Amino acid sequence: MPLKVTTCGAVCAVLLVAACGSGASAGNPAKAGGSGQPKPGGRLTAALSSAPDCLDPQQAGSSTTITVTRQLVDSLTDQDPATGEIVPWLAESWKAESGARRFTFTLKDGVTFSDGTPLDAQAVKDNFDHLVKLGARAVQASTYLSGYRRSVAVDARTVRVEFDHPNAPFLYGTSTTSLGIVGKATLAKPAADRCASGVVGSGPFVLDHYTPNQEVVERRRDGYAWGSALAPHKGAAYLDQVVFQVVPEESVRVGRLRSGQADVVSLLQPQAAPQLRQEGLALETRSPAGLVYSLNVNVSRPLTADPAVRRAIQKAVDRRQIVTTLYGSVYRPATSVLAGSTPGYTDLGADLAADPAGAGRLLDGAGWKTGADGVRVKDGRRLSLVLRWFSTYAATQSALELVQQQLKVVGVDVVLKQTPVSQALQAFKDGDYDLILGDAPSADPDILRRYYTARGLNAVRLPGGPLQTALDGQAAESDTGKRAAQVAAAQTLLVRDAYAIPLFEGSVIVGVGARAHGVRFDSAARLQFHDAWVS
Amino acid sequence: MTRRDMARYLARRLAQAALVLWAAFTLSFIVLYLLPGDPIEIMTGGGASGDAVDPAQIAALRHEYGFDRPLAVQYLDRLAAALHGDFGRSVTSGVPVLGLIRTGLPATLTLTGLAVALAVPAGAGLALLATYTRTPRLRRLLLSLPSLGVALPTFWVGLVLLQVVSFRLRLLPSAGDAGPAAQVLPAVTLAVPAAAALAQVLARGLDNVLRDPYVETAHAKGAGRLRVHLRHVAPNAVIPALTLLGLVIGELMTNAVVVETVFSRDGLGRITATAVGAEDIPVVQGVVVVSAVVIVLVNLLVDLAYPLLDPRIVLGGRAS
Numbered sequence: 022m023p024l025k026v027t028t029c030g031a032v033c034a035v036l037l038v039a040a041c042g043s044g045a046s047a048g049n050p051a052k053a054g055g056s057g058q059p060k061p062g063g064r065l066t067a068a069l070s071s072a073p074d075c076l077d078p079q080q081a082g083s084s085t086t087i088t089v090t091r092q093l094v095d096s097l098t099d100q101d102p103a104t105g106e107i108v109p110w111l112a113e114s115w116k117a118e119s120g121a122r123r124f125t126f127t128l129k130d131g132v133t134f135s136d137g138t139p140l141d142a143q144a145v146k147d148n149f150d151h152l153v154k155l156g157a158r159a160v161q162a163s164t165y166l167s168g169y170r171r172s173v174a175v176d177a178r179t180v181r182v183e184f185d186h187p188n189a190p191f192l193y194g195t196s197t198t199s200l201g202i203v204g205k206a207t208l209a210k211p212a213a214d215r216c217a218s219g220v221v222g223s224g225p226f227v228l229d230h231y232t233p234n235q236e237v238v239e240r241r242r243d244g245y246a247w248g249s250a251l252a253p254h255k256g257a258a259y260l261d262q263v264v265f266q267v268v269p270e271e272s273v274r275v276g277r278l279r280s281g282q283a284d285v286v287s288l289l290q291p292q293a294a295p296q297l298r299q300e301g302l303a304l305e306t307r308s309p310a311g312l313v314y315s316l317n318v319n320v321s322r323p324l325t326a327d328p329a330v331r332r333a334i335q336k337a338v339d340r341r342q343i344v345t346t347l348y349g350s351v352y353r354p355a356t357s358v359l360a361g362s363t364p365g366y367t368d369l370g371a372d373l374a375a376d377p378a379g380a381g382r383l384l385d386g387a388g389w390k391t392g393a394d395g396v397r398v399k400d401g402r403r404l405s406l407v408l409r410w411f412s413t414y415a416a417t418q419s420a421l422e423l424v425q426q427q428l429k430v431v432g433v434d435v436v437l438k439q440t441p442v443s444q445a446l447q448a449f450k451d452g453d454y455d456l457i458l459g460d461a462p463s464a465d466p467d468i469l470r471r472y473y474t475a476r477g478l479n480a481v482r483l484p485g486g487p488l489q490t491a492l493d494g495q496a497a498e499s500d501t502g503k504r505a506a507q508v509a510a511a512q513t514l515l516v517r518d519a520y521a522i523p524l525f526e527g528s529v530i531v532g533v534g535a536r537a538h539g540v541r542f543d544s545a546a547r548l549q550f551h552d553a554w555v556s
Numbered sequence: 557m558t559r560r561d562m563a564r565y566l567a568r569r570l571a572q573a574a575l576v577l578w579a580a581f582t583l584s585f586i587v588l589y590l591l592p593g594d595p596i597e598i599m600t601g602g603g604a605s606g607d608a609v610d611p612a613q614i615a616a617l618r619h620e621y622g623f624d625r626p627l628a629v630q631y632l633d634r635l636a637a638a639l640h641g642d643f644g645r646s647v648t649s650g651v652p653v654l655g656l657i658r659t660g661l662p663a664t665l666t667l668t669g670l671a672v673a674l675a676v677p678a679g680a681g682l683a684l685l686a687t688y689t690r691t692p693r694l695r696r697l698l699l700s701l702p703s704l705g706v707a708l709p710t711f712w713v714g715l716v717l718l719q720v721v722s723f724r725l726r727l728l729p730s731a732g733d734a735g736p737a738a739q740v741l742p743a744v745t746l747a748v749p750a751a752a753a754l755a756q757v758l759a760r761g762l763d764n765v766l767r768d769p770y771v772e773t774a775h776a777k778g779a780g781r782l783r784v785h786l787r788h789v790a791p792n793a794v795i796p797a798l799t800l801l802g803l804v805i806g807e808l809m810t811n812a813v814v815v816e817t818v819f820s821r822d823g824l825g826r827i828t829a830t831a832v833g834a835e836d837i838p839v840v841q842g843v844v845v846v847s848a849v850v851i852v853l854v855n856l857l858v859d860l861a862y863p864l865l866d867p868r869i870v871l872g873g874r875a876s
Contacts, residue, residue, distance in 0.1 A: 072830065156610070156613035157600045157614050157616065157617045158599075158600075163610070163613070212650070213645060214650060216650040216651075217649055217650045232822055233649075233651075233656065233660070233822055233827075234660070234821075234822040234823075234826040234830065235822040267820055269817050269820065270715070270818050272719070273718055273819075273820060276718060276719055276722065276723035276730065279723055280730075282722075442598070443594075443597060443835060
């Protein structure tokens with residue numbers, strides 16, 4: 022039944038927006054970057070699409086939870102969404118040694134948790150030691166701490182983190198909420214309790230209360246003075262309160278923004294964007310870094326084992342057509358398996374240009390002859406591929422159908438098969454698909470290794486070889502330039518050998534009301550309210 | 557009916573209720589276990605993000621929650637705990653299930669209560685007016701309204717009300733937490749199909765009774781049309797509608813899933829929707845049992861009300 026609601030959401034929103042479009046002029050164009058002098062005080066209301074399932078940033082990975090807890094918990098470092106560079110936050114400096122096996126952080130002086138206890142080297146060590154024990158409860162954190170040996174509190178402000186094997190992505194991990202630093206009182210609690218009652222952090226806001234499924238209210242922490250290097254101001258937040266409302270229906274979120282009942286609303290569909298802009302509502306769009314929406318190719322299957330078939334698919338897909346017809350040009354055609362904002366991204370747009378004629382020639386050359394029903398045949402075998410996609414990608418279904426049509430033109434039949442997300446692990450294990458849809462936001466290129474490595478779920482059934490070497494190589498390289506070269510090599514192999522068919526870069530669309538200023542976005546386009554104020 | 561008969565009747569009903577609750581508990585357990593995947597896989601992301609979670613760590617979590625024990629042991633364990641009023645903790649949020657239900661139940665009960673309070677007079681009024689009027693066109697119009705009300709999808713009604721009343725006219729808030737004013741739109745949305753169903757059944761009942769000979773007798777004795785309609789016809793036509801009311805309350809709790817989602821309210825419906833999506837077995841079972849208790853109670857009250865309306869009805873089906 023909730024599914025039905027959501028399905029209507031998109032349709033009804035479009036209908037209703039069309040119906041009451043011209044008259045409404047609730048919002049004025051406002052810049053999220055802020056205009057005028059920040060004004061302290063007031064309360065900002067943000068409408069989120071789902072309830073935070075767990076109020077502990079170290080355990081939960083949902084976008085909503087991260088947004089809600091980001092305001093409560095600081096991290097050792099921050100990441101500049103424009104450059105991907107890691108910059109100081111709780112740590113004022115750090116160095117990586119012995120081939121990304123040892124990281125030493127120097128902490129800022131005088132930082133305290135909201136319960137008054139000091140955030141010192143011992144606190145950081147305790148956090149990492151505890152995180153490792155959380156295991157599968159903290160999936161994200163576990164990947165960043167892969168190979169963790171121990172932490173040493175050298176002195177009150179210096180902490181050294183040691184790994185058994187090189188772990189270059191760890192530094193990026195320290196900028197995420199997954200490795201956000203929580204107080205001793207929180208660490209002492211059982212994991213399930215932390216989810217329910219929230220955590221003690223050192224952030225610019227503290228939790229006021231949480232009404233499940235309805236709202237999370239946070240209030241300013243006075244005396245905060247250690248904003249990240251990215252924050253225009255370091256001191257206490259301007260807002261008295263931030264209220265996160267849980268509003269599952271997109272059309273209702275839009276309505277709240279229009280009528281001024283909400284100041285910031287998240288996760289709008291690209292189809293609605295042009296209309297909302299026309300009404301004068303300010304929209305912020307951000308492409309999250311990480312893996313773009315791609316069809317990953319299972320090379321262990323007889324048909325897709327043929328490189329000619331894979332390369333033909335790569336050429337037959339018209340990415341521009343997908344974004345212009347379906348996503349109002351808010352999304353962008355993929356130019357690599359990585360989104361443009363990911364550090365180490367390489368532009369392979371030339372390899373990903375639509376070329377159906379070229380695709381046909383490739384298939385002809387490989388001996389695939391067009392059969393009576395328009396589908397190519399070779400040695401009595403039809404070129405018919407199974408494309409599996411998880412139920413969580415419902416919003417992408419029309420794009421898959423368009424790809425299906427585009428491939429049909431060159432004589433490749435595609436059968437779309439939807440799989441409940443609860444069966445995802447099983448689907449990867451069984452591997453009974455030729456193509457599988459996936460995307461994975463992450464602001465570190467190591468996401469390539471996590472997704473494609475032969476030692477993981479191995480969606481593409483990578484046999485090892487140069488791609489695996491490049492994937493492992495980048496994770497062991499602490500020199501930024503050398504690491505980028507490995508990342509570039511991996512992207513090139515994935516695209517040219519067509520292990521992955523990148524489709525498009527998604528976008529997070531956030532509506533910002535006229536009252537709201539100074540809302541910042543992190544690299545995954547999630548909201549930060551430390552500098553926000555209302556007029 | 558003597559007091560002893562009454563006691564015997566109630567005892568039998570309570571035994572039936574216990575059976576219903578046990579069946580609800582058992583069925584929800586079976587269905588949730590038949591679903592593919594398990595709550596731990598869903599909790600750890602199910603691999604959809606491409607991250608391989610260490611199988612040993614997943615096994616450890618499964619062990620912690622007891623999902624690795626034989627099914628029969630898990631079932632009996634849960635049943636024994638449930639008999640002591642303990643449904644365990646939510647797998648996703650770690651909150652005790654009863655605490656979760658205690659926060660959601662009042663909101664849903666208030667909402668359904670308001671919806672019934674709106675639906676009964678609206679449905680009854682519509683049915684009475686439709687059967688009373690002598691203008692055929694008005695009668696046809698009034699009688700077609702209930703079918704429309706039943707046919708309109710609840711989420712659509714809710715969205716339209718929100719767009720028009722809250723966002724365009726700005727008469728009422730759309731938020732779930734803005735006090736009594738925020739209750740109006742969801743209650744109206746929920747009341748529409750309920751009122752329509754009641755009106756349909758009541759109108760048909762009234763039509764049937766109007767053809768009974770005693771109505772003519774009443775007219776012949778000189779009673780006014782309105783008086784005959786309200787005093788003589790309505791009480792005899794109300795029994796099927798009352799039976800329906802018991803069912804409608806169950807349906808209202810189902811529709812609450814949709815209404816609470818559209819209106820961004822907390823409540824049993826939202827808790828259910830979230831828990832089913834995450835295959836959060838303890839929560840779903842808790843909600844199912846609590847909902848069953850509510851529905852059993854409502855139907856018992858409805859049955860107890862029959863003799864008050866029609867003295868010919870004897871509880872327990874036997875004349876005393």
